[in-house]
Amino acid sequence: MADNYNISYSYQTGPATTPAPAVNPADNELITFTNCERVDLGNGGVLLLNRDNGKQMTISPEVATALTYCNTFKTLQEHANTLISTIPQLQGQLEDVTKVLNMVKDAGLMLSAQSICDRLSPDPIPAAELAPTRVCIITCDRPAAVERLLDSMLRAGSLSRHDELLLVDDSRDPANGEQNRELIAKFNLSSPKNMHYVGAAEQHKLLQQLIAAIPEHEAAIRFLIDRERWAQQKSYGLARTMCLLLSVDYRCIVLDDDVLCSTVMPPNRGDGITFGKGSNRELACYASEHELFQNAQFSDTDPLSGHAQCLGMNLSQAITQLDAGGINQTTLHNTGATMLDTLQADSPILVTQCGSWGDPGTTGTNWFIGLDPKSIVRVLAAPGGLPGTLDNRHYWLGRNNPDISKMAVMSQVTGLDNSQLLPPYFPIFRGEDYLFASMVVCLHPSAAVVDYNWCVPHLPLEQRGGRNAAREPIAAQIGLASCARYLTDRTDFEMGVAPETRLQKLALQLQELSQRKAGSLLATLRNGLALEHADQLRQLSQQLQQAPELGSQDWETYLQRGVENVSGALQTPTNVLDIPGVPAQLTEEELLMKFKTVMGEFSTALAAWPAIREAAATITGTMLECGDLAP
Known part of the structure; x- marks a missing residue:
């Protein structure tokens, strides 16, 4: 296999000259390509090294690039169909593509979903001791x-x-x-x-x-x-x-x-659990608060007991708690491999979260572009259609199934396993939850987040909505979420490094940012925002491709406006003075210097955090015992 680097898909632009291979109905194993290092050999070949099992294979650069599209768990035939429909040069070459994928699989460079199921569900595994x-x-x-x-x-x-x-x-x-x-x-x-x-x-x-x-x-x-x-x-x-x-x-x-201390179950409750859904929660829409309450399915579980259910458990325990039947490879179908490859049976559940019933809690509406097809159909069918749904904010926004992921998102009730070393929050500005979530991943790269399939009532007393939200800008802005991405993209997923060591490394990363020259810092901020805009543009393009099937001119117009807004942002140099909350009188140079100073201070705070936590444990214990916190 080492000399076989000239494997090619025989790129042809005409119709297929060979029939598609017969599909074996029994061949339903779910596999993915993941965790391989790519080494350019300089002779027209690429060496792929699997970091998990030590297997390696030399192939052509074209094949190496095509394999990056095989990053979710699918059958081999599904991967082949994805490649020929995604890469124009491969149209009509199903047989050749299938043959090469089989060779890559036989070389040991594919990860099977069953191996993930076996790893996450060993029997038995010692139960984690839960803190009060x-x-x-x-x-x-x-x-x-x-x-x-x-x-x-x-x-x-x-x-x-x-x-x-x-x-x-x-x-x-x-x-x-x-x-x-x-x-x-x-x-x-x-x-x-x-x-x-x-x-x-x-x-x-x-x-x-x-x-x-x-x-x-x-x-x-x-x-x-x-x-x-x-x-x-x-x-x-x-x-x-x-x-x-x-x-x-x-x-x-x-x-x-x-919020209210109660829970609402999903209107379209599913069976089992899911993995890696991230920030893409499902949405159901209601015309008024009366209709919202009329359709609510309240549960006997209070959110405090609900969050404590899995918080602090190891992943194997949580899987058993959430789905007594356990998981199988079907559970992982179409799930991203990168996230799953970081999880182990003893991965701790350090954060738990839940959905929102009522107001979603976020002031923006650009999260609509990440909705799944069923949620979009419900939005378009709701009274007032898309414009009315964006404005009235009477939602069930959550999970139909409990979901296990890496990054926490916004939750009006959140569980934090503070018996482990968690980072502090950045004290000011919105987006503090995203930055916190990214730092948790940096400190505990094998940890997991549980997003329960119930919501808490979130009913602000002040009036929200009614702002012609369909016309709001969709393009992301620089903020703490940009800093979160900067850190997440640099997370070291190598196992065995202590959280305390990782925290000091995190502090040094922010210190390095604070010491950069203003021009370098500005370029880093602009690069990070461009990556966010590229992600948004990708989401919008995917939604636009599927939009004609939904038959809604409002939806297509909303997406097209989003494409124009984000494309325009990509073509225009970022003005850091547009950051929400920045004092109007600041110049760009003054703002960058302020950013450098604050990042340096936060770096110092992260380095001192373990000592602050240790002292706080003693002091708060004494304050509680002495009645210093009595009302």
């Missing part, structure tokens, strides 16, 4: 929402099973903070488990005690949790980092204040 749970509510100037949530928690029950209940109050108006404190005191009169109040004074006390315990890390502590430092900014991540400091060595369940 703490529940944190985060709020900012919404006492009416807090009162509604607390009432729903009392009705949900099962509160006494959690180690602690805490409200982390980021309110800027002291009157709202005082009202929240009173609501907690009232809640405690009826609750079987008292809730603690962590407002401005309590957070400042924790800040001061951390500085006193580890004064060498004062700058890092202030960057992460000093409310005065970020008083003029929306500090979404600061409150979440506070939750982590209050729950070191525990599993932490974090709730937004505008």
